[in-house]
Amino acid sequence: MTDIAGAIRVTLCLAAVTTLCLLVIATPVGWWLSRSRNLLKDIVTAVVALPIILPPTVLGFYLLVAMGPKSPLMDLLHPFGIRTLNFSFAGLVIGSIVYSLPFAVQPIRNAFESLGQRPLDVAATLRASPFDAFFTVALPMARKGFLTAALLVFAHTVGEFGVVLMIGGAIPGKTEVVSIRIWQMVEQLDWPNAHRLAGGLLIFAFGVLLSLLLIDRRWSAKHD
Amino acid sequence: MIDVALRGSTGGFTLDAAFSVPAQGVTAIWGPSGSGKTTLLRAIAGLTRLEGHVRIGDDIWQDGKRFTPVHKRRVGYVFQEASLLPHLSVRGNLDFARRRNGGLDVNDTLIDRLKLRPLLGRSVGRLSGGERQRVALARTLMSAPEILLMDEPLSSLDGEAKAEIVPMIASLSRDTGLAILYVSHDAYEVERLADRTLRLSKGRIIDTPEADFPAQLEGLSEAQIRALAEAALKAGIKVS
Numbered sequence: 053m054t055d056i057a058g059a060i061r062v063t064l065c066l067a068a069v070t071t072l073c074l075l076v077i078a079t080p081v082g083w084w085l086s087r088s089r090n091l092l093k094d095i096v097t098a099v100v101a102l103p104i105i106l107p108p109t110v111l112g113f114y115l116l117v118a119m120g121p122k123s124p125l126m127d128l129l130h131p132f133g134i135r136t137l138n139f140s141f142a143g144l145v146i147g148s149i150v151y152s153l154p155f156a157v158q159p160i161r162n163a164f165e166s167l168g169q170r171p172l173d174v175a176a177t178l179r180a181s182p183f184d185a186f187f188t189v190a191l192p193m194a195r196k197g198f199l200t201a202a203l204l205v206f207a208h209t210v211g212e213f214g215v216v217l218m219i220g221g222a223i224p225g226k227t228e229v230v231s232i233r234i235w236q237m238v239e240q241l242d243w244p245n246a247h248r249l250a251g252g253l254l255i256f257a258f259g260v261l262l263s264l265l266l267i268d269r270r271w272s273a274k275h276d
Numbered sequence: 277m278i279d280v281a282l283r284g285s286t287g288g289f290t291l292d293a294a295f296s297v298p299a300q301g302v303t304a305i306w307g308p309s310g311s312g313k314t315t316l317l318r319a320i321a322g323l324t325r326l327e328g329h330v331r332i333g334d335d336i337w338q339d340g341k342r343f344t345p346v347h348k349r350r351v352g353y354v355f356q357e358a359s360l361l362p363h364l365s366v367r368g369n370l371d372f373a374r375r376r377n378g379g380l381d382v383n384d385t386l387i388d389r390l391k392l393r394p395l396l397g398r399s400v401g402r403l404s405g406g407e408r409q410r411v412a413l414a415r416t417l418m419s420a421p422e423i424l425l426m427d428e429p430l431s432s433l434d435g436e437a438k439a440e441i442v443p444m445i446a447s448l449s450r451d452t453g454l455a456i457l458y459v460s461h462d463a464y465e466v467e468r469l470a471d472r473t474l475r476l477s478k479g480r481i482i483d484t485p486e487a488d489f490p491a492q493l494e495g496l497s498e499a500q501i502r503a504l505a506e507a508a509l510k511a512g513i514k515v516s
Binding site for chain 2: 170171173174175176177178179180181182184185188189192193195
């Protein structure tokens with residue numbers, strides 16, 4: 053049973069860290085995408101959406117190569133004594149960030165787009181600098197997008213399988229997450245425990261979706 | 277003096293307007309819809325960037341060399357439709373302006389004057405159209421503007437709400453000496469409020485309105501012009 057607890061701990065840590073990192077990364081990206089009108093915007097939009105289309109194994113393969121000892125990216129980390137990020141928790145976090153990027157950027161971008169220009173114009177005429185207006189008007193008005201992004205990323209990271217298997221290698225207590233644990237239980241014909249874990253994930257997923265709906269309803273009621 | 281000369285195109289519309297009026301009292305900017313009133317007002321505030329100059333008293337907001345960003349202009353802007361920040365209460369909206377402008381102390385009288393005290397705790401979603409514009413007006417005034425730009429602030433209100441707010445604006449301008457540029461196409465508001473009127477047509481300020489009437493017929497169908505002429509005849513107007 054200890055390896056189940058370990059898998060759950062790794063999964064929750066991974067999802068929490070990934071969610072925090074992605075909220076920070078997706079905010080400027082989503083803001084920029086919502087405000088600019090050029091070809092670069094379309095290219096970035098396509099790149100950000102790639103992880104939705106790509107099979108996780110393809111994404112995992114490229115990440116494996118990029119974070120491997122022969123990658124030029126890893127050369128940059130050699131001075132810090134790091135030769136590879138594969139099969140480490142840090143590597144898992146990076147993989148999860150890439151894999152869930154669209155789930156963070158899209159809701160945040162939509163929320164920023166639906167603001168329109170008016171509230172920012174209003175803030176400017178009340179002497180709020182663009183920086184000030186971003187934090188006191190744009191962010192609070194887009195909070196629903198941030199909540200949606202956080203829930204989606206957290207849930208999507210918990211549900212990851214292909215990418216974490218490729219770059220994590222399923223080391224118990226370190227890179228083995230719940231979804232991989234379930235797979236191994238089934239392989240070992242340990243169906244009772246597989247049931248338990250799978251049922252837990254099912255309830256979790258349902259809870260996430262239900263809370264998304266409830267948040268949505270609460271917020272729309274408030275704005276009528 | 278308020279000295280403005282702005283020209284440029286936004287979205288297929290060309291504005292080329294210049295005027296100079298005293299920096300006191302209400303100057304109405306009057307013209308049909310599509311004549312560029314909103315574009316002109318936005319450009320004065322710096323929300324839309326056009327070529328030219330904007331000088332308010334001793335302050336130069338824009339000329340050939342410099343362009344002061346909106347948030348550094350002491351401008352007040354009352355928008356046509358709802359412009360209250362929806363994530364803040366009425367009090368929150370007023371504080372938003374007050375906090376960024378050194379917390380002026382005229383505010384309490386302002387709140388009473390615009391009859392806002394009972395509304396302070398409300399969420400802005402629960403205000404009527406008239407209440408919303410009164411809050412917007414108070415909020416703008418709390419930002420201590422040098423000049424107040426009002427873009428058809430009453431156009432979405434019913435007659436009763438209008439009749440309540442028009443005297444408030446009139447007395448504000450009279451008592452505080454604040455210069456107001458008031459955009460409207462409503463003859464009643466202009467007559468009640470304006471100390472002087474600028475006419476805007478197709479992006480230009482018209483100095484001699486009578487001479488320009490024939491130009492205003494442009495775009496009307498022959499049937500419409502004939503109907504106008506017939507109405508004039510019926511009213512007993514004869515052209516020599």
